[in-house]
Amino acid sequence: MLQYSPRQDGYGTVLRLHKKGLILTERTQTYRHALVLCDGEKPSVEQLHALRMEDTLVIAADGGGNIGKDWEIRPDLIIGDLDSDDGSWPDVKRLYDPDQDTNDLEKALDYAHVQGVSRITIIGGTGERLDHTLKNLSVMVRYKEAFEGLVLLDNYMKARLISSPFTMSTWTGMKVSLVAASGKVTGIVSEGLLYPWSGQDLIVGHYDGTSNQATGEQVTLRFEEGDLLLIVPLDGQSCRVAQDGQLGHDGPPGHAEQPSAGSIS
């Protein structure tokens, strides 16, 4: 219900959190990367363990904190109205925020922004209820200016709203899908895609951009306006968060040692 108005110093967010009566912790450490755990479909233990946790702030969005049952990742904080918190982590700090105008993911992103985090990886943000998935995509659109990188990751794909121009490392045949997250993206021009774009608009219900693939080692995308969601299906590759907080593939299937192909950060 709120339009996100990013400020360079995060002042807008701090103001909102203060208005809610939330006590902000002082920053004892500056994190570049935050892992936000949501309450949707869980990633595999293998995928999660492949995420490197160094220099990463782990924020559980309410029920996302219950992962203790299945995984061994302890959140630094659990935030939300806590109606889905099953108490899995009795000694983890809770930040109770009952605001009905923001969902749990928004609360977690607000907190990360206040903490100065620049890159976010959201897991458990898809699957099960489609309305939750679509709401989380809308939240990503809302917060895209607030972070340098905002990646949504599950067992099947990773997705990111990209800026123009955008370049990523690829391999021949790597699947790449483009989606207009807010209905329309204008003037797309691509290099390195099997079905190239030469200025067309991507429009929901009229002109789609899924099921494309890379023709070589690099794809570049340019566009004029809109929220362009880049989705890279994983097809069994493992994923990792590199030391700089970037999220990358380990390479094509059968070539797990290829260092950073397919990074969409």
Place this chain on the structure above:
Amino acid sequence: MLQYSPRQDGYGTVLRLHKKGLILTERTQTYRHALVLCDGEKPSVEQLHALRMEDTLVIAADGGGNIGKDWEIRPDLIIGDLDSDDGSWPDVKRLYDPDQDTNDLEKALDYAHVQGVSRITIIGGTGERLDHTLKNLSVMVRYKEAFEGLVLLDNYMKARLISSPFTMSTWTGMKVSLVAASGKVTGIVSEGLLYPWSGQDLIVGHYDGTSNQATGEQVTLRFEEGDLLLIVPLDGQSCRVAQDGQLGHDGPPGHAEQPSAGSIS
């Protein structure tokens, strides 16, 4: 890649199918309802068996035909480029359509339209890969004028693009989510919702409409322009397709005998 141009007699679709060199079967029976099986997350056997199959044309969109392994629903036809067809139904007719400009769901909907079907239930159209789910939503937007009803159903929710005005039976506390499928829906006015709409716009990234709920036995929605996706989370209720091809709940949890509450057809 094609803009759908519905004609009353389906002539446009027939023309496209002929252009592809597809041989059209003559209509031996007129169906009002078609069940389209896609290759995403499978619904539970219980849910699928609760769908009444009388007077229903069952179209498998390529790999959607493989359900024979898990379910006991025999498709009348398998359509697509057949690259995902595992041969589960050796004696079912295949319609090979390798067109790269349409996905399997579009091919199935084209076929249903030619057969004069007015109501569609899509299952297996969500889950697993987000790009496939979003593509299928885009296809729903494209074909919304071609059918009287176009419902997307999975284990967690049913979704439908609605026209204005729209009324549905509900019960107090029934969850209702609204999503702008193509980015923006203008001037929404509601009756019977806990968080009412009084002319606001629904805009991806700015103003969302998920996690609402009904306050009584009926919800009415009006809006000006846009593609309004109505999502009703199931929360464990069973689903059925009524004799007229309408899709309805069996009622709130614990009240399975309530005849047609929650219909969104």
